Amino acid sequence: MDLRLARSSSEAYLYMARQPCEGCGSAGLVADRSASEIVDDVLARRYWGACGQCGAAREFVFRVPDEPSAAVAGDQGFGDSRPSELLDPGEWLEIADALLARIPVSPAGLTDAQRREAYADLDAGAAALEEVLKFVPAGAASVSPFAFWTERGRRFSLDARWRFDTERLRDSLAEVRAAQRDFAS
Known part of the structure; x- marks a missing residue:
């Protein structure tokens, strides 16, 4: 069995949430056990539970990092310095877009709870942008077209190839981090 690496439990749960059920096609998994x-002589983590829509049994198995320090713990990060083996750069940018689209234009008038939620979404969106940047080879001007292995990621790349330029990604990340300061409570 060739297992892909889940660099953190956050990355594993995000991946599982995006996978369609074989029975009904809806995304998501209520992973209540792991x-x-x-x-095959490799340390792995098995997650199992049910589809949130139809209740079909679902299961995922991932290889875990060899060294505990390689896993991200206690922050919004999704993984260590290696590019993801679960989600390609197009999927990471799509995730960042979805998280950042939820952010209000201004923190004015928000409750403390709403500000914390916006801050968390900004933090997760920034972490997703950082994941895209991990696919940029050293010294390269953009993510390689060969880095996209999923249909969803390739489609996103073809529709917005310019968004995978290194400079644009870094500028977007800086803008998100600046906005995050505005929402800090």
């Missing part, structure tokens, strides 16, 4: 195990 366990570490050895699969």
Whole structure:
């Protein structure tokens, strides 16, 4: 069994939430159980539960980082310095867009809870942009077209190739971090 690496539980849960059910096609998994195990002499984590829509049993198994320090703990990050093996750069940019689209134009008039939620969405959106940047080879001007392996990611790349330019990605990340300061409570 060739297992893909889940660099953190956050990355694993995000991946599982995006995968369509084989039974009904709806995305998501109510993963109420997980366990570490050895699969083909590799440390792995198995998640299982039910489809949130039709209740069909679902299961995912991922390889885990060899070194505990390689996993991200306690922050919004989705993984270590390696590019994701679960989500391609197009999917990460799509995730960033979805998170950042929820941000109000201004923090004025928001409750403390709404400000915290916006801040968390900005933090997760910035982390997703950082994930896209991990696919840029050292010294390259953009993400390679060969870095996209999913249909969804390739389609997103073809529709907005310019958005994968290194400079644009870094500028977008800086803008998100600046906006995050405005929403800090």
